[in-house]
Amino acid sequence: MSLTREQMAMRVARELEDGYYVNLGIGMPTLVANYVPEGMEVMLQSENGILGMGPYPTEAELDADMINAGKETVTTIAGAAVFSSAASFEMIRGGHVDLTVLGAFEVDVNGDIASWMVPGKLIKGMGGAMDLVAAARNIIVMMTHADKHGNSKLLNSCTLPLTGSGCIHKVLTDLAYLEIENGAFILKERAPGISVEEIIAKTEGKLIVPDHVPEMTFA
Amino acid sequence: MSLTREQMAMRVARELEDGYYVNLGIGMPTLVANYVPEGMEVMLQSENGILGMGPYPTEAELDADMINAGKETVTTIAGAAVFSSAASFEMIRGGHVDLTVLGAFEVDVNGDIASWMVPGKLIKGMGGAMDLVAAARNIIVMMTHADKHGNSKLLNSCTLPLTGSGCIHKVLTDLAYLEIENGAFILKERAPGISVEEIIAKTEGKLIVPDHVPEMTFA
Amino acid sequence: MAGFDKVVHSYEEALAGLTDGMSMAVGGFGLCGIPENLIAQVKKMGTRDLTVFSNNCGVDGFGLGLLLQDKQISRIYASYVGENKEFERQMLEGELEVILTPQGTLAEKMRAGGAGIPAFYTATGYGTPIAEGKETREFNGRHYVLEEAINADFSLVKAWKADRYGNAIYRHTAQNFNPMAATCGKICVMEVEEIVEPGELDPAQIQTPGIYVNRLIQGTFEKRIEKRTVRQG
C-alpha cells in the first residue's frame, strides 16, 4: 500500500532532531508538525515572518493580523519572534534554518527541483520556495512518486522550469524514501508492502537499488 | 575678523529648513544644533543609531547605554527612534538624510574631500564619514580656511587620502562661504571684515570671485 | 503641516501626485497588512499603467485585485499568483506583464532600494529561469545571481500605530513587506489604525523610523481573512 499523507508526514518527522528550526512548506509538509516525537522540541519558521508558529487559533483567538505563509490564521508559541519579510529571509538565505520540507512537481538525479510552474497551464509563482531551496543545508522533498496520470516525478532531468538546481538530496514519496547522490536516486527504504519492482517501474530517473531495501518504520 | 566657531555654526544653521533630518559630524558641526532658527524644527540623526537626538543628559538622566556617534552621553527627544547600525546606514546610504555637516582636512575644486588620515602621522579612521559623503544629497563642509601653519585647505587637488570623490558642493570656512561648481570654488559670501584679497591669498584651489561678494549675515 | 508632522486628513491628499505610468511598492502578504484604503483610493482615482511591486496581488475584488479588475496595472513584480483567478488570467493571456520574483529576493530588492544598495548577489534562483539574462558569479565555490534594487515613485504601506512624525510599529505578521516597501519609494504614504503623539511609542521599538514616511493617515480597516483556519478551543 502506498503511504497515506499522514504516514508520509510521520516518516518525515523521523528526520527531526531536538532543537531544530524547521520550515514546512504549504500543503502536505504542514502535517509533519503533528508528528514531532514525544520529548523533542522543534520550532516552526514561517517565511512571512514567524519563528515559533503555533497551532490554528480558537474562534476566540482568531486574528487577521496573524497568519502563516500559507495565509492560514495561526498562533504563536511562548518564546516566538515575529519580524519582517526581509528579516525572515535573512534567516532562510543565511542558512540558519535546520530543515526545510517542501513539495514538488518533479525532482531529478542531479538534485534539481521543479515546483512552481507548468508552462501554459499553471503558474502559482515560486513564493519563498526558491529562497528556501537555494539556502537550506537540509531539505526533504515530500511528494507522490508519480503524478495522477501515473507519470514518474523522479526523473533523469526535470522537464518543468526549475525552482533550484543541485540542491535536493532527500526525497520522501508515497512509495519510498530515496537519497540523491552522484547523479542517481538511491533507494533507501520502501513503503510497507511496496515491492522494489514497483518502485523501479515508477522511477524514471536512474535508480540504484541496494541489496537490501528495508521497509520503512514510523517511530 | 575670521569667524568664531559659534559664528560658523550660526552661518551653517541658515542652510537648515523646517522638517530637515540632519546629521552633524563630531566636533564643530555639533554646534549647529544650538542655532536652529526660532519656529523651525530639525531632527538630528546620529549614525550609531538615533533619529531625534536631544541635548546632553542631566546627572540624573545620565545613561551609559545612550550615546551619540561622538561617544558622548546624550538624550532623545519625544518622537525619537533608536535602531541598529545597519538600520542607521540604510537611512544614510539611501539618501534619506536631508543635510550632512562635517569637518575636513582638505577639500578640492572637484568636490573631493579628505578627512580621515594623514599618512604616517595620524589615522583616526573614517567612521561613518565615507558613508555620509557618498550618499547625502546635501553636504556642507565646515572647517578653517587654512591649517595652523597657514596652508590653504581649499585645493586644486587633495593631497591626503580621500574620504569621498566629487561629493562636496558647499564649504563654510572661518573666512568665507563657497560653492564648488565646474572645477572651481565660487566665492559666495565673505566673513564680516574679511577682504576678498585675503580670501584669494588663502585659497590655493581655483577660485572664481563674482563682481559683488556680500558680507555674510547670520540670521 | 509644519516640522515633522506627517499627518494628512484625506485619502485624496495622501495620494496626490500619483499619476499614470508611475510605480508603487505596496506592503502586505496575501491580504494581511495591506494598505487597503490606499489601494481603494487608487481605484477611485483610476490611475492607469501602474507598475506594482508587491508580494501578492490581492484576491478577486479586494486589495490589489481591485486594480486588476479595472486594468490599472500594466506590470507587477510578485512572488505568488495562486488564489487569484483574474491575476492568472491576465498573465496567461498576456494582458499583464508579470515578473515573478522569489519572495526573499523581492524583500531584499526593496530593502536595497531604500538603503542605497544598487545591487547584491544571492544564491536564490541560480540555475532557474529567474537567472536568465542576469549576471551570475561564483564566491567561495557557490554560484550567485546579481539582483538589482527596487526603487518606486510611491510606497503604499500599512502599519498598526504611528506617531505624528511617522515613527511606526506593526502588529503581528501584518509587518511582512511593509517596512521594506516604506523605504524604497520617493514618496512614502502610510496608513495606520491609530495615530499617537510623539513620545508615546518606545524609541527602541520603532520598526519604521519617521524619516521614511512622507504622509500619514489614520484609517479604518476591514482586514479580510483569506483562509480562516481554526481549532476547537
Add this chain to the structure above:
Amino acid sequence: MAGFDKVVHSYEEALAGLTDGMSMAVGGFGLCGIPENLIAQVKKMGTRDLTVFSNNCGVDGFGLGLLLQDKQISRIYASYVGENKEFERQMLEGELEVILTPQGTLAEKMRAGGAGIPAFYTATGYGTPIAEGKETREFNGRHYVLEEAINADFSLVKAWKADRYGNAIYRHTAQNFNPMAATCGKICVMEVEEIVEPGELDPAQIQTPGIYVNRLIQGTFEKRIEKRTVRQG
C-alpha cells in the same frame, strides 16, 4: 541543555571552542553595548592570532583594548581608531593589521554574512583608498564598489534581555552593531543583563530572534562611559 534552551552557566562554557587563529565579530560602538565579560574571558583564555570585526577596538585597558595589550589580535576590521593610543601605536608600527572599513559598510558586511548575501555594491568609498583592489561598477550613472560579506567563527554580542531561547532585545543605543554581529558568526555567544522565560518578551519586539543565538549567559556589567557629557539639570 535540551530543545531551545541556550543558557550556559559559565564564561568558560560560553567561549568553549574559541581557539588561536579564529575570527570573531564583536558588537558594540565605542564602549557602549560591548560584550565586556566575554572579551575579558578571551583575555583570560589567552587565545592568540585572532581576527576581529568590530567598529572600534575599545580603549586602553577596557573592552577590546584588553586584547591589544596582550597582542592577542593579529588583524582587525574597524572604522575608527581615535582615542585608543595602543591601537594607533600597534597599527603605525605594523604590529597589527588594520583594515579600516567605513562604518556603514562594516555593518552591512556583517548583515550580508548573516543573510547569505556574499557581496553587494555600495557608493561608499568610491574613488578613495578603500576601493583600491576592489571591483567598481556603474549603475544608473553612479559609481559603486563591490564589498564582500563578513563571516566569522564566533559572534560575541551583548543584549539587554533575552528569553532562554535567545530571543533578545537591546537597550537604547547599546544596540548598534550587536544585531548584525549576532548573525554572521558560526557560533553566536550572547551575554545579557537579564534572562527571562519564553513568553515574557513581546514576539513583535524581538530584535535578535533566537535562531541566531547558540549560547546565552547572564552577566553583570561595568558599562564604562567613554565621554561623560552632562548639562545642568
